[in-house]
Amino acid sequence: MKSRHATRRHLARLGLIGLLLPAALGSAAQSPGVQSTIVDSEDIDADIVEPHAIVPLSERPAVVSREDAVKPQPLMPVKQALPLAAGFDVRLFEAMAQDLVANQRVPGLAMAIVHNGQVLSARGYGITDVRSAEPVDAHTVFRLASLSKAFAGTVTGMLVSEGALRWDSHVVDYMPSLRFSDPLAAQQLTVADVLSHRVGLGRNTYDRDIERNADYHDLVQRLSAAPMTCQPGNCYAYQNVAFSLIGDVVFATSGQFFSEAVSRRIFKPLGMNDASYGLDGIQASTRWAKPHVRAGGGWTSLMPKPTYYRLAPAAGVNASIQDMAQWMIAQTGHRPDVLPAPLLATLQAPIVGTPPEMRNSSWRRDRLNAAGYGLGWRVFDYAGHRVVFHGGAVQGYRGLMAVMPERDLGIVVLWNSESGLPSGLMPTILDRAIGLPPQRWLDVDPNIEVLHAARQQPSAPASGESGGTVSNRAAATPH
Structure with a gap:
């Protein structure tokens, strides 16, 4: 065991070069002429990371240099996707999801699985609200929190592809009043730095103030007093407030409010008809899942707080699992009319190494050899x-x-509670996709596979030939 962990540390120091970079390199076209508890600190199992974890580039090889990160790169040859492993059974994963909502272990959950551009499953489980038990279905809207960041990167990339700005454009060109405690830092900060969390500030700067209902624009002004840990582009530290500077850049570039730009360029073309931004957006939804927190021996539902909704690029999106299935189809390259392959290659390429992400949960410690941020x-x-x-x-x-590009596979799991139980669905599905021996990442009935095999005959095809969307099924009790 000791030697295995030593090997993993060695792999982390080597960074993502060799495996990730060759598979991901590509770029969008750039026009040469136009330049308390931090509950939204991103990954749900990242709470054990040090409060101000920084990964300076000087401590390990950069995945991509700051200069190379914004240069056009040749696309790698497109390879035929590998088939899913023989043990990949969508109905088994659905049974596992159903087990999670049994007896309200988790109030409600939604899961989508797409493969080869087809929806194998997109359905809801459990209920929207313990006080008013309506079933979760494929069109029930959830708050996405930091899953919103991928939409911000994508809409920015669309503008880069159109030549409206560049990845190496300086943010201060669009926000002349931006100031940092280091007088030169604001002048150096680029669009790519913001989207890859290389702003130079400490981790989650001013998130606690957002949780106290501070105004985003006031906090932007206060960035002039925030301590710097490095020059922009030289270290990684996860942000929400500073990440949302990209919304101001999008507005200045496109003339559209950030939420309007995403809706027009992404939601509507992809048919994400349930998607919206902000507290008003989720409350206007026909059906939406209420958030739940622990109360005594069970759950109690709350009204969503407006706090992080004020950071639209970082945490503002609401969407149903049907919407997210379409998002995964686009992100796996099957909507080139909206998201062309060169743009996807750029967005999904690692720019900076993030080794602490390798130890945030049991599946990460066991499965991850390297981690980065694009x-x-x-x-x-x-x-x-x-x-x-x-x-x-x-x-x-x-x-x-x-x-998982090599298998042409996309997975989304959303749930309306602070429980960590459903997080094991993701590695369970990934393991089955590549044929790894089963690990108990998920706390469900250990006999569920036997029960599932007895109930489901014949088993679902691994490649999803008879797939299609299971879009409106909902269940509040086990099968």
Whole structure:
């Protein structure tokens, strides 16, 4: 065991070069002429990371240099996706999800699995509110928290592709009043720095103030007093307030409010008809899942807080699992009319290493050989396979999404409680996709596979040939 961990530390020091970078390199076209508890600290199992974890570039090889990160790169040849492993059974995963909501272990949950551009499953489980038990279905809207960051990176990349700005454009060109405690730092900060969390500030700067209902614009002004840990582009530290500077850049570039730009360029073209931004957006939804927190021996529902909604690029999106299935289809390259392959290659390429992400949970410690951050996405070496990932958490809501390009697979899990139980669904599905021996990442009935095999005949095809969306099924009790 000791030698195995030593090997993993060695792999982390080597960074993502060799596995991740060759698989992900690419770029969008750039025009040369136009320049308390921090509950939304992103991944739901990241709470054990040091409060101000910084990964200076000087301590390990940069995945991509600051200069190279914004240079156009040739696309790698497109390879035929590998088939899913023989043990991949969508109905088994659905049975596991159903087991999680049994007896309200988790109030409500939604899961989508897409493969080869087809929806294998997109359905709800459990209930929207313990006080008013309506079933979760494929169109029930959840708050996405930090899963929103991928939308911010994508809409920015669209503008880069159009030549409206560049990845190496300086943020101060669009926000002339921006100031940091280091007078030169604001002048150096680029669009790519913001989207890859290389702003130079301490981790989660001013998040506690957001939780106390501080105004975003006031906090932007206060960045002039925030301590710097490095020059922009030279270290990684996860942000929400500073990440949301990209919304101001999008507005200045496009003339559209950030939420309007995402809706017009992403939601509507992809058919994400339930998606919205902000507290008003989720409350206007036909059906939406209320957030839940622990209360005595059970759950109590709350009204969502407006706090992190004030940071639209970082944490503002609401969406149903049907919406997220379409998002995964686009992110796996099957909507080139909206998200062309060069843009996806750029967004999903690692820019900076994030080794602490390798120890935030049991599946990460056991499965991850390397971790990095791109432009609104995390990029992992998952047992030798590239996985593009993001997680999110805000009071009473949690979620995970992942793309495994080599298998043309996309997965999203959303739930309306602070429970960590459903987080094991993601590694369980990834393991089955690549044929790894089963691990008990998920606390469900250990006999569920036997029960499932007895109830479901014949088993679902691994490749999803008879797939299609299971879009409106809902259940509040076990099968």
